[in-house]
Amino acid sequence: MRSARTLRQLALTVSRHLHHHHHHHHQSVGIIGAPFSKGQPRGGVERGPDLIRSAGLLQRLEEQGCAVKDYGNLTFEEVVDDEPVGRVKRARAVGSANQRLSEAVRAVKKDGHTSVMLGGDHSLAIGSIHGHSAAVGELSVVWVDAHADINTPLTSTTGNIHGQPMSYLLHELHSKIPVLPNFSWVKPCVSAKDLVYIGLRDVDPGEHYILKLLGVKVFSMREVDQLGVSKVMEQTCDYLSAKVKKPIHLSYDIDAIDPSITPATGTPVVGGLTYREGVYITEHLCQTGLLSGVDLVEVNPLRGQTEAEAQSTVSTAVDLLLGCFGRLREGNHPPAYALPEP
Numbered sequence: 001m002r003s004a005r006t007l008r009q010l011a012l013t014v015s016r017h018l019h020h021h022h023h024h025h026h027q028s029v030g031i032i033g034a035p036f037s038k039g040q041p042r043g044g045v046e047r048g049p050d051l052i053r054s055a056g057l058l059q060r061l062e063e064q065g066c067a068v069k070d071y072g073n074l075t076f077e078e079v080v081d082d083e084p085v086g087r088v089k090r091a092r093a094v095g096s097a098n099q100r101l102s103e104a105v106r107a108v109k110k111d112g113h114t115s116v117m118l119g120g121d122h123s124l125a126i127g128s129i130h131g132h133s134a135a136v137g138e139l140s141v142v143w144v145d146a147h148a149d150i151n152t153p154l155t156s157t158t159g160n161i162h163g164q165p166m167s168y169l170l171h172e173l174h175s176k177i178p179v180l181p182n183f184s185w186v187k188p189c190v191s192a193k194d195l196v197y198i199g200l201r202d203v204d205p206g207e208h209y210i211l212k213l214l215g216v217k218v219f220s221m222r223e224v225d226q227l228g229v230s231k232v233m234e235q236t237c238d239y240l241s242a243k244v245k246k247p248i249h250l251s252y253d254i255d256a257i258d259p260s261i262t263p264a265t266g267t268p269v270v271g272g273l274t275y276r277e278g279v280y281i282t283e284h285l286c287q288t289g290l291l292s293g294v295d296l297v298e299v300n301p302l303r304g305q306t307e308a309e310a311q312s313t314v315s316t317a318v319d320l321l322l323g324c325f326g327r328l329r330e331g332n333h334p335p336a337y338a339l340p341e342p
């Protein structure tokens with residue numbers, strides 16, 4: 001038989017639990033579009049922000065109880081004579097765009113919102129994470145991607161900066177980064193111990209070496225297979241909150257999801273997350289109450305073979321973002337919902 005004390009504790013737990021959910025239905029979200037594609041060679045990824053908005057992101061976030069402010073799309077200065085620096089392509093344009101993005105994300109955080117950056121290619125994580133950290137301090141980073149995007153400018157074989165953003169952000173790699181034009185503002189702001197990768201399946205040798213050297217926590221697709229996504233997320237959050245609970249930055253590359261679901265992306269890799277695994281990751285991070293900044297990048301409608309392929313990619317991107325902000329697959333209802341009386 002339950003004692004009165006146990007019942008009181010139960011009531012407290014239930015009330016905390018309810019409050020916990022209540023909280024999630026009143027998140028305030030600040031959206032920044034970053035129509036930028038020069039971190040990689042394929043046109044079309046700059047259309048991502050408007051397509052994701054057209055698919056109803058803002059209305060659907062509001063319907064699930066979020067306060068949404070759209071900060072619009074950033075504009076980026078044209079850079080002429082952006083010749084390669086060593087192997088690095090379009091460093092000046094990427095550096096300048098990310099500086100602008102960093103300022104914008106910082107402002108959104110200062111306004112008190114959870115920031116949502118709609119890309120654009122994944123080089124934009126440099127500015128997004130930098131600006132987020134400038135506003136709130138130390139972060140945990142959850143990077144969901146087929147790729148590690150941690151090449152340094154010197155290990156990269158392609159020279160595309162969308163394969164390099166994490167290298168500029170990690171304290172531990174600072175001494176390995178050469179001077180690049182328009183990058184002097186970038187200060188490393190993430191520690192290797194505060195970074196977790198999920199979904200990796202196409203990692204370059206130099207990247208693999210870096211991940212091992214720094215002891216970065218990685219749940220590749222092998223670990224997703226071995227443990228299942230629920231254990232992966234449990235272990236991710238245990239690992240990140242072992243000492244201090246830092247605000248979480250989720251950097252979600254749509255190519256983490258299997259290309260059978262999200263084919264319209266620049267560098268698809270077979271063997272990815274299912275739609276359900278992809279959504280579960282967002283639901284779990286939402287429930288931590290620590291999600292403070294989100295990137296959704298690499299949606300490229302021109303890479304779809306058909307209109308349906310582009311649509312499936314965009315609608316999956318929307319569903320991932322809804323999952324970040326309280327959408328439950330069991331269903332949701334507004335807090336003030338009342339049953340109609342006959």
Ligand SMILES: [Mn+2]
Pocket residue numbers: 122145146147149162253298
């Ligand atoms: Mn990526």
